[in-house]
Amino acid sequence: MAGISKTSIARKVAMALSGLFLVLFLAQHFTINFTSVVSPSTFNEISHFMGTNFVVQAILQPILIAGVVFHFVMGFILDIRNRKARSVSYAKFNGGANAPWVSRNMIISGIVVLAFLGLHFYDFWIPELIHKYVETHPDDPFRYYDETVAKFAGDPIRTGLYAFAFVFLMLHLLHGFGSSFQTMGVNNKYSGAINIFTKAFAIVIPMGFVFIAIFHYFNNL
Amino acid sequence: MKLKLKVWRQEDAQDKGGFQNYDVDGIDGDMSFLEMMDVLNNNLVNEGIDPVEFDHDCREGICGSCSLQINGEPHGPDRRITTCQLHMRKFKDGDEIVIEPFRATAFPVIKDLVIDRSAFDRIQHAGGYISVNTSGNTQDANSIPIEKQDADDSFYAATCIGCGACVAACKNASAMLFTSAKVSQFALLPQGEVEAHERVINMVNQMDAEGFGNCTNTGACYVECPKGISLENIARLNREYLSASVFS
Numbered sequence: 001m002a003g004i005s006k007t008s009i010a011r012k013v014a015m016a017l018s019g020l021f022l023v024l025f026l027a028q029h030f031t032i033n034f035t036s037v038v039s040p041s042t043f044n045e046i047s048h049f050m051g052t053n054f055v056v057q058a059i060l061q062p063i064l065i066a067g068v069v070f071h072f073v074m075g076f077i078l079d080i081r082n083r084k085a086r087s088v089s090y091a092k093f094n095g096g097a098n099a100p101w102v103s104r105n106m107i108i109s110g111i112v113v114l115a116f117l118g119l120h121f122y123d124f125w126i127p128e129l130i131h132k133y134v135e136t137h138p139d140d141p142f143r144y145y146d147e148t149v150a151k152f153a154g155d156p157i158r159t160g161l162y163a164f165a166f167v168f169l170m171l172h173l174l175h176g177f178g179s180s181f182q183t184m185g186v187n188n189k190y191s192g193a194i195n196i197f198t199k200a201f202a203i204v205i206p207m208g209f210v211f212i213a214i215f216h217y218f219n220n221l
Numbered sequence: 222m223k224l225k226l227k228v229w230r231q232e233d234a235q236d237k238g239g240f241q242n243y244d245v246d247g248i249d250g251d252m253s254f255l256e257m258m259d260v261l262n263n264n265l266v267n268e269g270i271d272p273v274e275f276d277h278d279c280r281e282g283i284c285g286s287c288s289l290q291i292n293g294e295p296h297g298p299d300r301r302i303t304t305c306q307l308h309m310r311k312f313k314d315g316d317e318i319v320i321e322p323f324r325a326t327a328f329p330v331i332k333d334l335v336i337d338r339s340a341f342d343r344i345q346h347a348g349g350y351i352s353v354n355t356s357g358n359t360q361d362a363n364s365i366p367i368e369k370q371d372a373d374d375s376f377y378a379a380t381c382i383g384c385g386a387c388v389a390a391c392k393n394a395s396a397m398l399f400t401s402a403k404v405s406q407f408a409l410l411p412q413g414e415v416e417a418h419e420r421v422i423n424m425v426n427q428m429d430a431e432g433f434g435n436c437t438n439t440g441a442c443y444v445e446c447p448k449g450i451s452l453e454n455i456a457r458l459n460r461e462y463l464s465a466s467v468f469s
Contacts, residue, residue, distance in 0.1 A: 007425055008435045009462045078435050082393035085434030087326045092319045094293030095392055098444035104392050179438040185460030187453045
């Protein structure tokens, strides 16, 4: 296996695996967030568990952060290498004639999602760290719903930014999720079903996140 | 038909190069694109100007010599054809046609529209073969039963003519479709099993060494391939490579 990590296919497989890991996280995150629409108490209960459980905080969270960082760093590395592979550009390149926009512009949709993560961390993760480790408040299992809703209530710009970012996440997933199976070598009689599932996931989950943000905005007017 | 041509001219590999504008008249819709280039070159020679260098050989879509990026697409606006099979009826009187060489760091320009595609040869040399004892008692290949589907898939992979349109079309200048076809044509047959692991590792390493980009599964290569080499071959290459990396 010597040298495998340096080849183009190995890098692509690593990219695909980290992407699939993040897709799993996305499904879990959406499921938890959706409970805020149907049952605030359930949302508080699950959020408290996630925020205080040792395995989640000490093991799963660092793995998740590593996965996110790896996916973005490797994305930029691959993009730089790909640009070097065509040192002289075409004067006229009709890319739209043979490939969809989403597949040709993963770096753009990825950068928008990365910028959104900055906003998302500023909104939720950093305040959570300050709450737990800097200000050292007493444990409050009922604060999560109110804190989440407060971010969107009366703030159409933030709600709009979240919706905008999730549209780009949808575009990223529309190509990336299905593409990861091809990179892993999966192209067989099940590929049609996989394609339908990945496309459905790519639309339903990000649009579900948009729905949650809009729901809390209008629910608190 | 009268056309305005914007043609890439480059003296040699060291020259920076640039576009030259030419007008051509009397182009018939039944002419092939290369015949239109012949008309242009006749005009240029009559005017005492160096003709435009471009690759061509069989002129019937078999050899893969003719390249050319035409109006932003390899082999022009039609599908499943090479440039020699592109007819001028695809264009209208007065059209401007931009003609460039295939662009890839691994395909340096030699002169004008002629590029060096020997990177493909080196990928082939790295493993695109089977070692057969030709001492006189070689087993007849037809005596080895092969499933129809595998034989068909292998044959279709082997129809790759190595023209480089896949590289030219890919936004990353990736050679995965070419390499995957050359790996697949053997990977599907029992004759290719003996050197399967060594073959895929060596060919992928050579592909990377040549400076081709990474495959991001846009599918542009398949759309522009004159032989319709399937993306299934790229998935097969990925499987073969992962298997070889783990088990060899």
